[in-house]
Amino acid sequence: MKTALCFFLALLAPVAQAQGLAPDVLVKTITDEVVAMLKKDKDIQAGDTQKAAELIEAKIVPHFDFTRMARLAMARNWRSATPDQQKQLASEFKTLLVRTYSTALTNYRDQKIDYKPLRAKPEDTEVTVKSDVKQSGSSQPVSIDYEMEKTDSGWKIYDVKVGGVSLVTTYRDTFASEVRDHGIDGLIKSLAAKNRETERVKAGKS
Amino acid sequence: MADLKRLCAALFFAGSLAGCATSGGNPADPLERVNRVTFAFNDAADKVVLIPVAKGYRAVFPGFVRTGISNFFSNLEDVWVSVNDVLQGKFQEGLEDATRVIFNSTFGIAGLFDFASDVGLAKRNEDFGQTLGWWGVDTGPYLVIPFLGPSSFRDGFGLLVDGRADLVYRAVDDVPLRNSLYATRAISNRANLLDASSVVEQAALDRYSFVRDAWLQRRRNLVYDGNPPRERDDSDDEPAK
Numbered sequence: 001m002k003t004a005l006c007f008f009l010a011l012l013a014p015v016a017q018a019q020g021l022a023p024d025v026l027v028k029t030i031t032d033e034v035v036a037m038l039k040k041d042k043d044i045q046a047g048d049t050q051k052a053a054e055l056i057e058a059k060i061v062p063h064f065d066f067t068r069m070a071r072l073a074m075a076r077n078w079r080s081a082t083p084d085q086q087k088q089l090a091s092e093f094k095t096l097l098v099r100t101y102s103t104a105l106t107n108y109r110d111q112k113i114d115y116k117p118l119r120a121k122p123e124d125t126e127v128t129v130k131s132d133v134k135q136s137g138s139s140q141p142v143s144i145d146y147e148m149e150k151t152d153s154g155w156k157i158y159d160v161k162v163g164g165v166s167l168v169t170t171y172r173d174t175f176a177s178e179v180r181d182h183g184i185d186g187l188i189k190s191l192a193a194k195n196r197e198t199e200r201v202k203a204g205k206s
Numbered sequence: 207m208a209d210l211k212r213l214c215a216a217l218f219f220a221g222s223l224a225g226c227a228t229s230g231g232n233p234a235d236p237l238e239r240v241n242r243v244t245f246a247f248n249d250a251a252d253k254v255v256l257i258p259v260a261k262g263y264r265a266v267f268p269g270f271v272r273t274g275i276s277n278f279f280s281n282l283e284d285v286w287v288s289v290n291d292v293l294q295g296k297f298q299e300g301l302e303d304a305t306r307v308i309f310n311s312t313f314g315i316a317g318l319f320d321f322a323s324d325v326g327l328a329k330r331n332e333d334f335g336q337t338l339g340w341w342g343v344d345t346g347p348y349l350v351i352p353f354l355g356p357s358s359f360r361d362g363f364g365l366l367v368d369g370r371a372d373l374v375y376r377a378v379d380d381v382p383l384r385n386s387l388y389a390t391r392a393i394s395n396r397a398n399l400l401d402a403s404s405v406v407e408q409a410a411l412d413r414y415s416f417v418r419d420a421w422l423q424r425r426r427n428l429v430y431d432g433n434p435p436r437e438r439d440d441s442d443d444e445p446a447k
Contacts, residue, residue, distance in 0.1 A: 100409040107401040140280075140329040143432055164427020164434065165420045173232055173415045180231070194411055 023148045023155040024118040024129045026063065031113060031131075034059050038108050045106070052102035060101075065149065065156040066094040072159065073171040077179045085184050092191035097167065099198050111135050113144075125150040232415070234422060235348040244350040245414050251353065252396075257403075260396040274318040276398060279391045280329065281310045281317025282373040289371070290332035294340040302327055331428055334371070335364025339429035348418055356421040 021029065037055060038044055044052045070090040071078045081089065116130040127148050132141040147159035159168045178187040235241065264272065284307045291300035306322040306329070314321035323329060338360050339345070346359030357365060369375060374391070378384040410416035426434050 096409070100405060103408045104401075104405045107405070134328075140331060161427075163424055164432065165423045167409075170416060170419045170423065171411070173419050174410070174412045177231060177415070178411070190411060198408060 021154065022118070023120075023127050023146075023150075024115060026155050027129045027131070027146050027148075027157075028115055030059060030063060035108075035113075038105065045108070047106045049099075049102040049106055052105040053098055056098050056102055056105065061094070061098065063155075063157055064094075065151070065158045066090045066097075068149070068156075068158040069093060069097075069168050072168045073175050074179075075172055075176065077176065077184065081184050085188065088188050089184075089191070092188060092195060093171075095195045096191060099195065109135070114141075127155075232348075232418070234345070235418060237347055237349060241348065241350040241418075242414055244352055245417070247352060248350065248355055249413075256392070256396050257400070260393055260400055263393050264397050264400065272394065272397060275390065275394050277310070277314070277320045278317045279374075279394060280320070281307060281314065284310070284329070285373060286368065286371045287330055287332045290334060290337045291330070293337045294332070299330060303330055303332075333361075333364055334367040335361030335425070336429050338364055339425070345422070345425065348422065356417060358422075358425070361425060 034055065037059075041051065041055075044055070067086070067090045070086070070093045073093065074081065074089065078086065112134045114132045114134070116132070118127065118129060120127040129146040129148060131144050131146075133144055134141045142163050143161070145161040145164075146157050147161070148155045148157050159166055161167070175187055178190060182190070232238065267275075284303055288300045288303035288307065291297070291303055306327050309322040309325070309327070310317045310320060313319075320329070335358075343360050345361070349357050349359055349362050351357050351362060351365075354365065374384060374387045378387060406413065406416065406420075
């Protein structure tokens, strides 16, 4: 009987995922899942960024709103971009972030993650999920905060702050000066070039 | 206070240099021209000297030895951390951080083990620059200091005070020993950051402005102890589609 129930619950689980979950539960579920996979994966631990990128692409990317992230990083230049340019910006920015964080994931060792209680009202559509990561070898925990918004397809993350440093707004000045000097197409071009360059480095490595 | 005079002279010099340079656009960084030169210099020094030494250090010493060394210096630093807690009126925190020092110096065998963290007293990050910030002193212009890296007028001054209060400086009179301790600490700190710097390498289009903006956000976050007030986003007034 118990086995049957477990089986039934296991069937339900993927459906329930992402849609109905509270933001803090969602972050915790994704993180737990990714951490469990990282712990098993000897290739990623050995520095296989390609495999880490695939993991991010499958498990993490669906929960991010890259359009909003690109818009935040572009600040007021976003409005002067055409819809097509906006699409390209969001896609190149996504590639850059996935590449970056696949490097970071290969550095993952035995970190312990604590979640702080969520301070939000049920009707809120924007919340911050806060967590502390304790790294082995360093006594000071690093805070990781997720800025999230409620959308029709569940909660989405639009910014991550590591130790108070936003992974989105840190690009703002770079983007602004690139747009000032070379225009929006210039920025798209240098993002694409940066993404190709890291791809080449990777290809050369393996 | 000769150091202070020297710093003021250096700041004045940097300021007058920047006067003739056109700024890159960020109001927090009027000295961008000079800072970029210092940044490039630090970067080169880092690549040629510090990174190879830190990598060697990591290759030679096993993890538990490196953790012990890192904990040892961190414990010395906690004395000054607790003073800064008190200077910011955070007496509870000051007491906790002083307790950390007592626990780690005794049960933690002269600070080699971070015993206090295991019993729930997590390490805090405080320094004199943060104390000034807590009292309302503005960050001032961003400043890249040779060999030390990103800082600001306020935090550069804070670093001078930190250096004076540093236990290695105060308690060790033997100059060669003191210098070896300084060097060991620098290498240990750099080794702890090797992974982080490889991520920055990957992330940044322009490393200078990436590091600057990350550093400014980081310091703001530290001054507010992890809960900075929200900044109004000029980009976020457009409703999400």
